[in-house]
Structure formats: C-alpha cells, structure tokens
Amino acid sequence: MLVKKVLVKAGSHNRDDCPARVEIDLPEGGRSAKLLDRNSSKEIQCQLDVIGGGKARLSWIENMPRGQDKEYELHTSPDQVANVVALRERADEIDIIIKGGLFTTYHFSKSLARPFLHPVIGAHGKPVTRGFPMIRDDPREVKDHPHHRSIWIAHGDVNGVDNWSEEKGHGGTVHRGFLVKRSGPVLSEIVALGDWVSPTNQKVLSEKTTIRAYNTSEDLRIMDVDIELEPVTANVTFGDTKEGGMISVRVASSMDVERGGLIQNSFGGINESETWGKRAHWCDYSGTVEGDHVGIAAFDHNLNFRHPTYWHVRDYGLMTANPFGTSYFTGDPDNKGTHVLLTKSRLAFRYRILVHKGDATEGKVAERYIDYVYPPLVTVS
Secondary structure: EEEEEEEEEOOOEEEEEEOOOOOOOOOOOOOOOEEEEEEOOEEEEEEEEEEEOOOOEEEEEEEEEOOEEEEEEEEEEEOOOOOOOEEEEEEOOEEEOOEEEEEEEEEEOOOOOOOEEEEEEEEEOOEOOOOOOOOOOOOOOOOOOOOOEEEEEEEEEEOEEEOOOOOOOEEEEEEEEEEEEOEEOEEEEEEEEEEEEOOOOOOEEEEEEEEEOOOOOOOOOOOEEEEEEEOOOEEEEEOOOOOOEEEEEEEEEHHHHHOEEEEEEOOOOHHHHHHHOOEEEEOOOOOEOOOOOEEEEEOOOOOOOOOOOEEEEEOOOOOEEEEOOOOHHOOOOOOOOOOOOOOOEEEEEEEEEEEEEOOOOOOOOOHHHHHOOOOOOEEEO
C-alpha cells in the first residue's frame, strides 16, 4: 500500500462541488485509492486512473472555503471500487449513469450526420436540452432546425463544406471508435475518435473528443468536453460563418427566452440582444421545465483559441461557442474570422458544461467558472 501526502490549497475562492485532480507516479499494484483528511480522519472518495507513461491521474470532488488548506493521506489498494459514475453500452449508444440515474447518452451511429449527446438530465430529474428531432411527437417542443441535436460539435464552413446542417450536400462527422471507456467512483470518461468528411466521404479532419462526467451533488451536473482536430492530408480552412460552434446546445423549448427563459453571460449581458455575437467567458441559458427552474451553462476555457469566444446564442433556444464567425458578430465584413489549420498541427478546444438549478446567479455559474479555469492548487509529496 502506497501512502503519500496530498496538499490542497483553495486559494482566493470557495470550492463547492469542484472537480480536482493531480498526476502522480503510477503506484505498483495500486488499482484504487482513498484520501484521508489528516485533520478529521474523514475519507474522501477518489479515483485512480492509469494515463500512460508511468503516470496515473488522481481525481476527487473538493469542498472547502476560500483561504483554506487541506492535507490528505493518499492510500492505494489493489482492491476494486464501486463505479458510482458508470457507462452502460448499447448498439451505437453509451449511457452515462450517475448514482443509478441517467445523466446523458452519447449517440454515435454512422447513420447520423454527426455524434451528439441526448438527453441531458439536470436538477429535479428534468431534461435541459431539446428532444427534437430524436423525439418527434412531443407537442411541447419547437420543431425548427432539425440539425440542432441537443449537444453537438460542428462548423458550417470547412474547406467550403457545410458540416453544420443536415441539408442536401452537407458534410459530416463519422465515428471511428473509442480509445477509452472508463467508469469509476468519481468520474466516467470516454475518448471517441471520428473523421470530419466531405459530402463524398473524403476525410478532411480527424477528431478526438474526450467527455468526462463527475459525481457531484444531486442538484449539479458537470461534464467536460475536450476536442482535438487535426488535418488528414492537407491544410484545412475554417471559414467565417455564424453557422457553427465547437460546442453547441439547444435547450428544452420551455426554456426558450420566447417562452419566459433567460440568457446571461459573464459580462452581464441579458438575452439575445446583449449576448448574440458578443465575446464572453461563459454563457448560461435558464428557464422552466415541467414546473422546475433549471439552467445549463457552457464555459470557454481561458487557453482556447480566440478566448473569450464569440457566442451565437438565440432567444429561440440555441447557445453555441463560435470563434470563427467574427465578420457576422462584429458587423464588419473585413474582420474575417477565417482560420487555416496547417497539416501536422492541431486545434484544441476545452469546454465545461454545467447543469444547475435556477438561473446563473442561483447556480453560482461565475464561481464555478473559476473552479474550471483556476482550480485548487494540488501538490503531492
């Protein structure tokens, strides 16, 4: 059994339901781990994952007030532990289950225009994203834009090809397989591989997308989506268009601003008139679903390309992070957002999806954005 000391510093921010992690040398024979608070002797649920290169990733959910330090003892063990955040596989689908309840499902059939996540279940067990077009007979939902599939990754001008819509002649993203499928006591993780293809099925980009979902409290769900894009054989041009988003969300129709919902961003912008085409660190959409007030936010990591990103966000329920459509967003046709991705180079994006109660204020979205970009400082000795 390996014993190490883990020191955590909250810094200047309260940490509530905050995912924390640190890399350590891979312990010999260690398959699971536990953290013991050296002051209270309380055991903190944690997870030990092999990540290669003789290293392991230690993850847990931290709760501590600003200015506080915590010291844990890390104990490793060869024993298996229960998978609180589990994966359930079916043909062309993987469910992410948290504490026995469905959080979301990753759909990756090759018959789809591109993979997507649906449903996305939040506080009170309510779906915060639209079911259409996957569910076509719900009279409560608006049935426009059938390519708006809950949560997805796409762009409308890739070497001149539309990989955003599902109209005639569109491009697509074809699932190729998985590098990682992992369950655990703190998080689940899938690493999916895909190809962005032309209408004639010519490979243009390779995509590696990592999705992690965490074992947080019942009123909060956190999912990280990391994306890496790499040209297959030649340079790839991302064109200047508002029709796209490296992370896109279509909220449940009852949450639309047009039905009483609310859009908020990190600069205090409210609804489409103050958030569409504006740059922001995060954007949040909240409203009522079956009588309960819920919300969903998307965080743009501070290391992302052209951070803070521009947002293509609409009162009718769309929220998408788009760093390329600058001529549309600024109203200046000379301010092109076109970007050429060279061969043998990569374009990486990191986003966090936060599903919460209430609006951005009640959901503490601003505070939880800080947890994402400036997490607690962790050292191991």
